[in-house]
Amino acid sequence: MDLLVRLYDLPRYDYSRVTGQGTTLRRALPPERGMVADWVETHFSRHWRSEVEVAFSHQPIDVWLATDATGLLGFACGDVTARGFFGPTGVLETARGRGLGEALLFRTLEDLRDRGFAYGVIGDPGPVAFYKKKLDAMEIPNSKPGIYKDMLR
Template identity: 50%
Template sequence: MPDMLVRLYALPEGRASRLGPDVAIRRALAAERRIVVPWIEERFGTLWAGEAEAAFSSTPTRIHVALCKGELAGFACHDVTALGFFGPTGVDQALRGRGIGEALLLESLSAMRAAGYAYAIIGGVGPAEFYARAVGAVEIPDSTPGIYADMLPPEESGS
């Protein structure tokens, strides 16, 4: 899976307001770490949970959460595996297709822009079409396997 590049100075504005009153996007608080990380591990695995742990280790945190009717619905991290990288990010399967992922993406990338970045890298992209449409991301040539090439495999449960 290739990496993609995003021009942070050209981000679209105002899409989070389309979510409706039941959904809120905000930066996670350090005190929420023990709620958010297990939620991520249960839905997305140990590797993404590990990256979320790293996102909680800075002040301010480098993880945004989506809440739907007060319940955790999704998350987005930045600056965890490498500085200038967006991800991982995920939305609960039952809530996909409502614009939550796009709102999390924009909120996290906006935080990176506010921190002084002009560009962000989305590492090991799955849905390239989504990122191209949502934020104008373009594929970085010869970026596969990228920074994740020598990563340890996730542990098997019960071992």
């Protein structure tokens, strides 16, 4: 099932948990397109690479990055698979547990809200309980998990 998030009612998020660790959250820059797309394909999937490339074609770019002195740690996209959708998103295995995924989630959803979306959709989410707890996300009745993957066939 997909989840619906009220963007006009997002909880405030304290970014100091990640920025206090020396992590920067920022919108990707145009010259980073190839590097970020390669990184996403290497660490996640070719399908996600395609979505990242679409997000780079938007103005403003719909790719948010988590970086530190070692380089790229995670990414999140918005408004790519369909209008108002969150994702794909991913964090390096070695960087998980530091709150980066949550920070990227909130930053991406805030951006969707700031661009005029009242609601966001999290399609075929993995950690449903997490999204419900953090965002008060609601299940969309009769939505079909994996329907987006089926569209690729």
